[in-house]
Amino acid sequence: MTPMPHDVAPVSANGKSLDLADAPSNGQPRERRLAFYQWLIRHLFPGVKVPIRIVFYNGIEVATAPGTPIATVRIRDRTTFLLMAVNLDMTFGDAYSEGRIEVEGDFLAFLVEAFRAPPAPATVQVLRHWIARWNARPRPNSVDKSRDNVWHHYDLGNDFYKLWLDEQLVYTCAYFPTSTATLEEAQIAKMERVCRKLWLKPGETVVEAGCGWGALARHMAKHHGVKVRAFNLSREQVAYARQRAREEGLADRIEYVEADYRSITGQYDVFVSVGMLEHVGPQNYRALGRLIHSVLKPTGRGLIHSIGRNHPCRTNPWLEKRIFPGAYMPSPREIARIFEPLDFSVVDVENLRLHYAKTLEHWLQRFDGVADKVRDMFDERFVRMWRMYLASSQAGFLSGTIQLFQYVFVPGKSNEIPWTRDQLYDRPTYPVPHHTSLSNGVMNGHGSL
Amino acid sequence: MTPMPHDVAPVSANGKSLDLADAPSNGQPRERRLAFYQWLIRHLFPGVKVPIRIVFYNGIEVATAPGTPIATVRIRDRTTFLLMAVNLDMTFGDAYSEGRIEVEGDFLAFLVEAFRAPPAPATVQVLRHWIARWNARPRPNSVDKSRDNVWHHYDLGNDFYKLWLDEQLVYTCAYFPTSTATLEEAQIAKMERVCRKLWLKPGETVVEAGCGWGALARHMAKHHGVKVRAFNLSREQVAYARQRAREEGLADRIEYVEADYRSITGQYDVFVSVGMLEHVGPQNYRALGRLIHSVLKPTGRGLIHSIGRNHPCRTNPWLEKRIFPGAYMPSPREIARIFEPLDFSVVDVENLRLHYAKTLEHWLQRFDGVADKVRDMFDERFVRMWRMYLASSQAGFLSGTIQLFQYVFVPGKSNEIPWTRDQLYDRPTYPVPHHTSLSNGVMNGHGSL
Numbered sequence: 001m002t003p004m005p006h007d008v009a010p011v012s013a014n015g016k017s018l019d020l021a022d023a024p025s026n027g028q029p030r031e032r033r034l035a036f037y038q039w040l041i042r043h044l045f046p047g048v049k050v051p052i053r054i055v056f057y058n059g060i061e062v063a064t065a066p067g068t069p070i071a072t073v074r075i076r077d078r079t080t081f082l083l084m085a086v087n088l089d090m091t092f093g094d095a096y097s098e099g100r101i102e103v104e105g106d107f108l109a110f111l112v113e114a115f116r117a118p119p120a121p122a123t124v125q126v127l128r129h130w131i132a133r134w135n136a137r138p139r140p141n142s143v144d145k146s147r148d149n150v151w152h153h154y155d156l157g158n159d160f161y162k163l164w165l166d167e168q169l170v171y172t173c174a175y176f177p178t179s180t181a182t183l184e185e186a187q188i189a190k191m192e193r194v195c196r197k198l199w200l201k202p203g204e205t206v207v208e209a210g211c212g213w214g215a216l217a218r219h220m221a222k223h224h225g226v227k228v229r230a231f232n233l234s235r236e237q238v239a240y241a242r243q244r245a246r247e248e249g250l251a252d253r254i255e256y257v258e259a260d261y262r263s264i265t266g267q268y269d270v271f272v273s274v275g276m277l278e279h280v281g282p283q284n285y286r287a288l289g290r291l292i293h294s295v296l297k298p299t300g301r302g303l304i305h306s307i308g309r310n311h312p313c314r315t316n317p318w319l320e321k322r323i324f325p326g327a328y329m330p331s332p333r334e335i336a337r338i339f340e341p342l343d344f345s346v347v348d349v350e351n352l353r354l355h356y357a358k359t360l361e362h363w364l365q366r367f368d369g370v371a372d373k374v375r376d377m378f379d380e381r382f383v384r385m386w387r388m389y390l391a392s393s394q395a396g397f398l399s400g401t402i403q404l405f406q407y408v409f410v411p412g413k414s415n416e417i418p419w420t421r422d423q424l425y426d427r428p429t430y431p432v433p434h435h436t437s438l439s440n441g442v443m444n445g446h447g448s449l
Numbered sequence: 450m451t452p453m454p455h456d457v458a459p460v461s462a463n464g465k466s467l468d469l470a471d472a473p474s475n476g477q478p479r480e481r482r483l484a485f486y487q488w489l490i491r492h493l494f495p496g497v498k499v500p501i502r503i504v505f506y507n508g509i510e511v512a513t514a515p516g517t518p519i520a521t522v523r524i525r526d527r528t529t530f531l532l533m534a535v536n537l538d539m540t541f542g543d544a545y546s547e548g549r550i551e552v553e554g555d556f557l558a559f560l561v562e563a564f565r566a567p568p569a570p571a572t573v574q575v576l577r578h579w580i581a582r583w584n585a586r587p588r589p590n591s592v593d594k595s596r597d598n599v600w601h602h603y604d605l606g607n608d609f610y611k612l613w614l615d616e617q618l619v620y621t622c623a624y625f626p627t628s629t630a631t632l633e634e635a636q637i638a639k640m641e642r643v644c645r646k647l648w649l650k651p652g653e654t655v656v657e658a659g660c661g662w663g664a665l666a667r668h669m670a671k672h673h674g675v676k677v678r679a680f681n682l683s684r685e686q687v688a689y690a691r692q693r694a695r696e697e698g699l700a701d702r703i704e705y706v707e708a709d710y711r712s713i714t715g716q717y718d719v720f721v722s723v724g725m726l727e728h729v730g731p732q733n734y735r736a737l738g739r740l741i742h743s744v745l746k747p748t749g750r751g752l753i754h755s756i757g758r759n760h761p762c763r764t765n766p767w768l769e770k771r772i773f774p775g776a777y778m779p780s781p782r783e784i785a786r787i788f789e790p791l792d793f794s795v796v797d798v799e800n801l802r803l804h805y806a807k808t809l810e811h812w813l814q815r816f817d818g819v820a821d822k823v824r825d826m827f828d829e830r831f832v833r834m835w836r837m838y839l840a841s842s843q844a845g846f847l848s849g850t851i852q853l854f855q856y857v858f859v860p861g862k863s864n865e866i867p868w869t870r871d872q873l874y875d876r877p878t879y880p881v882p883h884h885t886s887l888s889n890g891v892m893n894g895h896g897s898l
Contacts, residue, residue, distance in 0.1 A: 116862060177869065310861045311789035333789055336782035340760035345849060346781055349798035354864065400794060400862045412759045412849045413565060419803065420626065425874035 038062050044088055047118040052110055056081060070113070071105035087131045093318030093392075097385035111395030132317035139325040141281035143260050147233050149279060149326040154234035158213070163373055164366035169213035169240070172275035172305065173356035173404045183362040186355075191219040194274065196424050197348060197408050198301050199417075200224040204269035207231070207295060209261035210276025214241025214254070221245075221253040226270070228254045231261050264291060269300050277306035277335075278327050285330070285337040293342040299416040301408065302344070307356070308335065308405045316392075323389045329402055343412035348421065352404040353397045360394035486511050493537055496567040501559055505530060519562070520554035536580045542767030542841075546834035560844030581766035588774040590730035592709050596682050598728060598775040603683035607662070612822055613815035618662035618689070621724035621754065622805040622853045632811040635804075640668040643723065645873050646797060646857050647750050648866075649673040653718035656680070656744060658710035659725025663690025663703070670694075670702040675719070677703045680710050713740060718749050726755035726784075727776050734779070734786040742791040748865040750857065751793070756805070757784065757852045765841075772838045778851055792861035797870065801853040802846045809843035 037060055045052070045064050053069035055061045057077050063069055075081050080100045083091040095101040103110055119125060139145055161169055166184045174186035175193050194216065200206070202225030211217050211230035214237070220226050232238050238258040245254045257263070261276065271292050280288055292302055309331045320327055332349075339346060367374070367390055375383050396402040410417055486509055494501070494513050502518035504510045506526050512518055524530050529549045532540040544550040552559055568574060588598055610618055615633045623635035624642050643665065649655070651674030660666050660679035663686070669675050681687050687707040694703045706712070710725065720741050729737055741751055758780045769776055781798075788795060816823070816839055824832050845851040859866055 175869075177871075179868070310792045310794050331785065331789055332795055333782050333785035336780065336785065340780055340782055343759045343849075345759050345800065345802075345852060346798060346854075347800040349795060350870070351794065351796040351866075353794075354866065354868065398864070400792075400864070403794060405795075414849070415803065415847070417800075417803065419628070421799070421870075422626075422874060425871060 034060060034062070040085055043120070043124070044084065045114065045117055046120055048113055050109075050113050052113065069105065071103055071107065071110035073110070074102040074104070076100045076102070086128075087135055087317075088128065089316050090132055090135055090318045090321070093316075093322060093385075093388055096388045097322070097381050099380070099384065107391055108395055108398075111392050112399045115392075115395055115399035115401045129314060136317050136321040138315065138317075138320050138328075141279065141284060141326045143262060145326065146260055146279065149324075152325050153323065154212075155236045157377070158236050158240050160374065160377055161213075163370040164363060168215040168218075170215045171212050173307075173352055174359040174362075175352065175355055176358050179358070183359070183366075186359065186362075187215070188219070190355075191216050192223070193424065194272065194303055194305065194406075195220055195224050197406065198270050198272060198303050199423070200226050200270065202226065205229070205267075206270040206272060207264055207266065207268040209264065209271070209273040210279070211237075211241065211256065212275065213237050214244060214256055216272070216274055217241070217254045217256070218245060218248060218250055221250045222248065226253075229257060229264075229266070229268075230254060231257045231259055231264055233258070233260055262287075262291065264295055266295055267297055268295055269297055271296050271300065271302040273303070274305040275307075277304055278324070278329055281326060281328055282330055282334050282337070285334065286341055289338040289342045289344065292338070293344070293411075296411060298411050299414050301410050301416075304335075304338070304405075304407045304409075306330070306335070306405055306407075308332070308403045310400070310403060319389065319392075322385060332405070335405065335407065339407075339409055344409045345412045345414070346407060346409050347417055348406075348408040350406045352406060353400070353402065356402075356404045357394050357397035360390055360397065364390045364394060483509060483511070489534055492569070492573070493533065494563065494566055495569055497562055499558075499562050501562065518554065520552055520556065520559035522559070523551040523553070525549045525551070535577075536584055536766075537577065538765050538767045539581055539584055539770070542765075542771060542834070542837055545837045546771070546830050548829070548833065556840055557844055557847075560841050561848045564841075564844055564848035564850045578763060585766050585770040587764065587766075587769050587777075590728065590733060590775045592711060594775065595709055595728065598773075599682040600684075601774050602772065603661075604685045606826070607685050607689050609823065609826055610662075612819045613812060617664040617667075619664045620661050622756075622801055623808040623811075624801065624804055625807050628807070632808070632815075635808065635811075636664070637668070639804075640665050641672070642873065643721065643752055643754065643855075644669055644673050646855065647719050647721060647752050648872070649675050649719065651675065654678075654716075655719040655721060656713055656715065656717040658713065658720070658722040659728070660686075660690065660705065661724065662686050663693060663705055665721070665723055666690070666703045666705070667694060667697060667699055670699045671697070675702075678706060678713075678715070678717075679703060680706045680708055680713060682707070682709055711736075711740065713744055715744055716746055717744055718746055720745050720749065720751040722752070723754040724756075726753055727773070727778055730775060730777055731779055731783050731786070734783065735790055738787040738791045738793065741787070742793070742860075745860060747860050748863050750859050750865075753784075753787070753854075753856045753858075755779070755784075755854055755856075757781070757854045759849070759852060768838065768841075771834060781854070784854065784856065788856075788858055793858045794861045794863070795856060795858050796866055797855075797857035799855045801855060802849070802851065805851075805853045806843050806846035809839055809846065813839045813843060 037056060041054055041062050041064060048064040051063050051065040051067040051069040053061060053063045053072040055072060055074045057075055075084070077100055080091060080095045084095075092101060096103070120128070139149055141149065158169070161171065165171055166187050168187060170187040170190070173190065174183060175190035176186045177189050181189065200220060204226045206220055206226050206228045208217055208228060208230040211232045214230060217228040217230040221228050230241070232241070235258060238256050241256045245251050245256065261273070296302060307329045309329050312331050312334060313329070315327050315329065338344070364387070367386065371383050374386070393402075397404070486505060490503055490511050490513060497513040500512050500514040500516040500518040502510060502512045502521040504521060504523045506524055524533070526549055529540060529544045533544075541550060545552070569577070588594055590598065607618070610620065614620055615636050617636060619636040619640070622639065623632060624639035625635045626638050630638065649669060653675045655669055655675050655677045657666055657677060657679040660681045663679060666677040666679040670677050679690070681690070684707060687705050690705045694700050694705065710722070745751060756778045758778050761780050761783055762778070764776050764778065787793070813836070816835065820832050823835070842851075846853070
């Protein structure tokens with residue numbers, strides 16, 4: 001046996017030599033081939049400390065570390081194996097979707113470990129980036145392209161999303177007041193918290209950029225007595241949102257507009273955007289800041305809720321190509337481009353990444369429960385692609401690769417800000433109070449002069 | 450009369466012509482001189498919409514807007530007047546300190562309006578910047594210079610600070626749970642909130658960078674059962690802190706180290722820094738991030754509390770020269786330089802600027818109450834200089850020119866973060882509980898896998 005590198009052990013790592021009985025048995029070349037596979041695994045998963053077993057198409061098996069493997073990855077053909085070496089993310093995602101890669105055991109734990117692994121050497125990263133870019137250029141977020149990008153994902157059909165989202169179809173990070181809250185409860189708690197962070201007062205006007213199926217707009221109008229104009233590019237979502245607002249008797253207080261956020265005009269007390277910034281693209285952040293500045297009253301408040309990063313990172317090319325064309329998750333430094341040029345004042349930031357992991361846990365569980373129905377609607381490849389997307393997103397939040405930021409901000413000269421955050425916590429966020437008095441507790445800075 | 454520009458009105462703006470009886474009466478030149486003064490005031494206070502009356506050394510009076518003036522500014526000599534035109538901030542501060550400028554009426558409201566005025570044209574700003582820089586270069590924050598910078602301000606003598614700070618000598622932004630809380634209560638509430646945000650557990654180790662007179666370290670050790678190593682460059686402050694820790698029987702749990710924060714070594718559960726970042730200088734933020742990374746355990750937590758800005762701004766040259774050599778107040782984008790290169794995760798940001806305005810209101814009131822004693826310790830110039838500093842700081846926070854950010858952060862891969870912020874609010878922050886159970890409520894992200 002050749003000596004085993006520290007982080008690549010044969011799968012039967014209890015001291016016995018590797019059983020290569022299933023592999024083509026041709027003496028010396030077999031040993032050399034094993035060494036090559038070990039080198040490759042070390043290169044693909046540098047520094048992974050937990051044992052993951054990899055079984056190649058030719059029966060050769062290696063593991064990332066000694067011990068009982070948390071998962072077994074089966075690579076079914078030679079092409080997949082070779083492509084992984086040059087374009088890991090894209091190949092892994094596509095090959096998993098198409099069944100050319102199979103993962104047995106704890107899929108989530110496997111993904112968490114893969115995400116937690118130390119990054120590859122800088123040269124390898126640059127090479128991978130260019131190969132991935134050559135393979136799939138990130139899509140731009142111009143007005144035209146944004147529409148295509150949105151349709152790609154959000155217009156898959158309301159019936160599809162109804163299968164596994166909560167009853168109100170809220171497709172963003174929920175807030176779990178307790179770990180035992182249901183998904184439905186957690187989505188309501190999230191919406192209520194957004195309203196409280198925005199210090200909504202009855203009669204105020206709200207503009208929402210990217211409203212999904214319209215649940216937040218309905219919650220605001222119903223429970224906080226505000227008027228909402230909500231923008232969304234997805235035809236399917238807007239149709240659903242309008243229908244439901246009519247059914248709930250809220251049509252006179254909510255206007256759903258099928259248009260790009262860049263079409264927003266008017267003057268509002270509140271700007272809110274939950275889960276849209278990911279689709280805006282950092283090159284448009286300054287323009288977004290100018291837009292918010294132009295539509296927000298001088299005493300207004302704003303909230304942006306978005307997936308983010310601890311530092312700038314390229315979007316995973318598979319996710320960008322197959323799931324969210326044009327998506328980009330910004331770091332706080334990048335998000336500052338929205339606020340700083342226009343003198344917006346950041347008053348509150350909360351990072352809810354573990355809540356998004358929990359949300360995705362619920363979604364994935366529900367998705368798996370309706371996989372047969374999804375297969376009937378689409379096909380097996382779609383089911384596996386979405387499982388890959390949901391599980392890797394959950395793993396991303398659990399591993400700290402991605403964050404969930406809620407930013408509350410006000411125009412820089414406004415003193416119309418809550419004196420403390422007590423109002424977020426003075427009553428339980430769940431169950432939701434049906435009419436919330438928001439008149440007390442405000443302390444205008446000028447008042448203390 | 451020449452027509453009055455929109456924003457520069459004669460002081461008796463009730464339609465009657467300006468009374469120039471006290472000014473040298475020489476016909477045509479007097480009118481021309483008035484026009485010049487009006488032009489100058491428009492240039493110095495562009496776009497000020499509230500009436501401020503300016504009385505020049507030669508008796509000429511103008512106002513920034515029609516109406517009853519909120520304050521009267523008396524410029525006592527020609528040199529001051531001319532210097533103001535070229536180096537406004539520096540001249541105003543120095544001239545006020547030396548009694549060459551007097552402000553009657555509402556000093557604070559005058560400062561707020563001056564800060565709220567739209568910025569001068571870019572060319573004027575650049576010119577002013579270079580003149581101010583030529584007049585007084587910002588001091589660097591090397592290890593040697595930092596010591597000088599700290600001594601300049603914090604070693605004015607404990608007796609001086611005892612005159613007007615709270616009983617524990619906390620010289621940073623307090624947290625007022627209610628608008629009627631006393632300064633003493635609000636400082637305790639602030640310290641308790643810092644502890645709760647840091648999720649302190651008995652037996653943990655804390656390193657504090659810049660500990661002032663040591664109150665936070667004492668609060669942590671006494672009420673949360675942690676061990677603290679607290680660094681400070683100020684000899685006077687460290688001597689006081691050690692003495693008081695001995696008196697309170699905390700000497701075995703707190704080590705006060707008279708050294709620069711760059712001397713910190715070891716491994717700690719918690720890094721905390723309240724009111725030091727302003728003295729670090731943005732060129733040192735990356736190094737600060739590396740330092741924190743090297744001393745914080747992988748499951749540790751950190752908190753940085755600092756005056757900041759909505760967007761990068763030069764420090765007021767008068768403040769930098771006379772009060773805080775080397776001081777710089779960063780924007781969120783600049784603060785990100787500490788966190789992003791080392792993959793720190795920002796979990797909570799709170800902006801407490803109105804609380805700092807309130808804190809300064811208390812300080813200024815107390816300072817004015819002991820002005821005679823301060824005059825005996827120093828001189829009249831010192832009293833006026835400090836009144837200028839305290840009042841302009843209060844005005845800065847009230848006008849939104851400066852912010853107070855509390856950042857909570859953890860290493861990027863740590864899931865040892867509070868599930869919600871409930872623990873900050875589940876008991877009143879004031880009065881302070883004497884022993885706080887912090888064992889429940891944590892929800893480890895991994896636990897939910």
